Amino acid sequence: MWYFVVALVVVVTLIWQMTDLKARVVDLIARNLREPKGLVGHLVRIILGKGNASLENETVKHLNIQPDHKVLEIGFGPGIGLNAALEKVEHSSGKVYGIDISEQIVESAQRRFKEAIKRGKLEIRLGSAMELPYEDDLFNSVFHTNCYYFWPSLEQGISEMKRVLKPGGIMLTGLFYDALLTSTRKGFLKYGPNWRPELYIEKLKEGGFVDVAMETVTKPSGHTGHSYQVIFASKP
Numbered sequence: 001m002w003y004f005v006v007a008l009v010v011v012v013t014l015i016w017q018m019t020d021l022k023a024r025v026v027d028l029i030a031r032n033l034r035e036p037k038g039l040v041g042h043l044v045r046i047i048l049g050k051g052n053a054s055l056e057n058e059t060v061k062h063l064n065i066q067p068d069h070k071v072l073e074i075g076f077g078p079g080i081g082l083n084a085a086l087e088k089v090e091h092s093s094g095k096v097y098g099i100d101i102s103e104q105i106v107e108s109a110q111r112r113f114k115e116a117i118k119r120g121k122l123e124i125r126l127g128s129a130m131e132l133p134y135e136d137d138l139f140n141s142v143f144h145t146n147c148y149y150f151w152p153s154l155e156q157g158i159s160e161m162k163r164v165l166k167p168g169g170i171m172l173t174g175l176f177y178d179a180l181l182t183s184t185r186k187g188f189l190k191y192g193p194n195w196r197p198e199l200y201i202e203k204l205k206e207g208g209f210v211d212v213a214m215e216t217v218t219k220p221s222g223h224t225g226h227s228y229q230v231i232f233a234s235k236p
């Protein structure tokens with residue numbers, strides 16, 4: 001009989017520890033989605049660079065970037081979107097800007113895009129969406145994918161994006177709505193409480209953006225079978 005009790009205690013302890021372990025792993029990933037750091041940060045960057053590359057590419061396509069445009073990406077992570085935007089302005093006077101809150105992300109992009117930075121086609125900064133280090137009315141467009149969830153204040157981020165956009169400029173956000181719901185349910189957006197697209201849209205309208213709309217695009221090239229969402233807004 002006591003064998004049974006011991007076995008039961010062992011099994012319960014194991015399950016308890018495993019559950020605890022799972023919670024720790026989820027917490028670690030959730031933290032690194034908000035701000036990639038250390039070894040897990042590197043892993044998160046590499047995984048995002050594969051898993052969300054098509055979303056970054058597709059989002060840039062919707063921007064209709066002209067060769068002389070100035071474009072900002074917030075929270076660029078692995079830098080797929082910066083790269084796609086750079087291709088559009090390569091042969092003219094346009095320029096791409098990137099800002100991210102993670103030191104590791106910024107250092108990694110500085111290495112990857114050394115050459116474009118040297119040529120003055122790209123400018124990378126360490127900083128937050130809460131306080132954009134750019135002058136008023138500078139950009140033709142500002143975009144981000146999977147980023148606003150983590151901002152401490154949506155109002156503040158929206159007001160900053162509006163300030164740095166030229167009148168008539170476009171704000172664009174790309175996301176996978178389904179993946180977002182799954183991620184939230186699993187706890188991966190523990191540090192991204194403002195993930196709801198409906199809330200973001202409401203705040204954009206309240207913040208003075210016009211023509212605010214979310215569109216679902218099905219079967220994008222390069223990401224077969226998945227649809228994604230884009231949220232558009234313009235500065236009047």
Ligand SMILES: C[S@@+](CC[C@H](N)C(=O)[O-])C[C@H]1O[C@@H](n2cnc3c(N)ncnc32)[C@H](O)[C@@H]1O
Nearest residue numbers: 034048052075077100101102128129145146150
């Ligand atoms: C989940 S990753 C998304 C990366 C990439 N855009 C993608 O979709 O694969 C979130 C990124 O936003 C950055 N980030 C988080 N909060 C930020 C803030 N307040 N200001 C600027 N960047 C931020 C993180 O450092 C990280 O690189």
Ligand SMILES: *[C@@H]1O[C@H](CO)[C@@H](O)[C@H](O)[C@H]1NC(C)=O
Nearest residue numbers: 053054057080083084087222
């Ligand atoms: C994203 O676009 C770049 C070129 O801009 C391309 O090299 C890369 O393969 C694309 N990635 C995906 C997943 O579509």
Ligand SMILES: CC(=O)N[C@H]1CO[C@H](CO)[C@@H](O)[C@@H]1O
Nearest residue numbers: 048051052175176179180183
């Ligand atoms: C592989 C990967 O990192 N995919 C992520 C892409 O973005 C969504 C959010 O829109 C995440 O939930 C996925 O995990």
